[in-house]
Amino acid sequence: MxxxxxxxxxxxxxxxxxxxxxxxxxxxxxxxxxxxxxxxxxxxxxxxxxGIVDVHGDGFERHLAPRRGAMRDLGQGLASAEAELAANGITTAVLAQFWSWEGGMRGPDFARRLLEVLAAHRGLGTDLRAQLRVETHLLADYPAIADTVARYAIGYVVFNDHLPHAALSAGKRPPRLTGQALKSGRSPDEHLRLMQQLHDQSAQVPTALNDLSAQLQAMGAILGSHDDATAEARRDWRGRGAAVSEFPETRIAAEAARAGGDRIVLGAPNVVRGGSHSGNVSASDLVAHGLCDALASDYHYPAPRQAALMLADTLGLPAAWDLVAAGPARLLGLADRGxxxxxxxxxxxxxxxxxxxxxxxxxxxxxxxxxxxxxxxxxxx
CATH class of the missing domain: 2.30.40.10 (Urease, subunit C, domain 1)
Known part of the structure; x- marks a missing residue:
């Protein structure tokens, strides 16, 4: 080499x-x-x-666009992100890239740009990989999503649903609509109209998801769900072959994942902060009860190292470090590291x-x- x-x-x-x-x-x-x-x-x-195996992180976004619109050379941004990863002991990094109706850096066009740059990147030596975070209600994009996973050999796909369904069902304007519309490049009315259209096709989503999940599994992709809140939701995702539960919001969901033999990914920043910034279940509590297979950087690359060292006081260093090295490697099917x-x-x-x-x-x-x-x-x- x-x-x-x-x-x-x-x-x-x-x-x-x-x-x-x-x-x-x-x-x-x-x-x-x-x-x-x-x-x-x-x-x-x-x-x-x-070396730390970071199974899910979007901290790279700050390097690609330190300010809105500053995205002219994604290669330079990726090099900067790799330098931060390396400075924090991360040797394998999964870059969690959205494919979402939210647009901007979360939109399909940006996802394709990033994947092209990542495929051509020849950096310091960090193993940089992509995760595609798919918004469940983008039914019209499902063929393009499958083609993208195949073209770039994406090995890890996670499903999200960020639509504000409660507000849309009630005919209300969702909170923060104007700011989100600006990020997407749409007017607030256009953005709301798109969200409503996607929400209105909710009944079609489960069957379409079953088909897409089967297609992605046939390509060898590992599938997961994001922000599981209930045991029922985790059961449904498991039925589609999504055997990874990323950042479960409740202990009930995490326990359902463990009972079903699924892998559980928690946010290392949650451990470092002492709790979730959004009021969800404490990651430290879930770790203490054996409800964690991997800690991920989420939005802060120093966090896996910091969290593992904090947890070493109670778990011991081998078990704590397993959550940021061997555990994530097992989840990703990488038997050659950890x-x-x-x-x-x-x-x-x-x-x-x-x-x-x-x-x-x-x-x-x-x-x-x-x-x-x-x-x-x-x-x-």
Whole structure:
């Protein structure tokens, strides 16, 4: 592998599946290897942990459009997002991109632009992947959605429904209509008319969803639902093959997911904040009751690392770090990462005991390095 390191890290505490141990860790050809390498880097005083696998994040949007309309070079924005990912120990990142009636950066045209740029991106080495977040009521777009998933080999599709159904059923103007219309490039009346049209075809959605889900599964895509609130909703999604419950809003929904054998993704910012910003169930409480398989960055890339270190006080570091490394890797079907074992990808993060990231290595390539860790690497040359 071009640019991949060949070396042995010594002196550090290494997080293995059984816990921390002072053992050497060797890298070559982009993999972790059993054979010691001639070049050695002394990381005494640091910890080496598996690289973070971020299963769902939309923090990249701030890099692509730091201000409304500033989206002229998505490639530069993607490079900036990758730098932030690497600085936070993330070696695999799933970029959660909407395909929504909401328009703007959530619209189909922008989704296609991003996917084109992502397919051509040759960056630092972070494994960047796409998740398509599909709005359920865009029935006319279902053929285009299936074509897009096939064309870009998108491996993870999640279904959302952000329509304000209660207001639309009552014939009321939804809150924040004007601001949302401006983001979409429509007038408020046009935006409301579109929402009403989509709402009025609700009865057709379940059957169409069944067909689209079957088609996407046949392509090999992992399917999930977003913001499950009830056990019934989770049961319905499971029946369509959507075996991932992202950010369940209630403990009842999370318990239904676990009882049905589904995977549960929670927001790491919820853990860091001590609760949901929208009043939903506490992620920490769900984790404590075994109702979590993966913690995702959601909107804040530092959060998985911060949340795992916070949870280590109660769960222990191996179980807490599993929620941001091996757990997400299992959910995505990525058997080649998530642990520091010979034969797996050389995805790792070097941290001090305060949780500061000194280095991130993805596929054996340095994606981030700073401070005294960088000095140790330079001294080993």
């Amino acid at each position: 071009t640019g991949a390191l060949a070396l042995t890290l010594t002196g550090a505490e290494v997080l293995l599946p059984g816990g921390l141990d002072h053992v050497p860790l060797s890298l070559a050809g982009g993999r972790i290897v059993a054979d010691p390498q001639p070049r050695r880097v002394d990381l005494t005083g640091f910890r080496v942990l598996p 642990a520091l074992l010979p034969g797996l990808r050389a995805d790792l993060v070097v941290m001090d005991h305060t949780g500061h990231v000194g280095a991130t290595i993805a596929g054996g390539r340095i994606t981030h390095m700073s401070g005294s860790v960088a000095a140790r690497f330079i001294a080993s040359v």
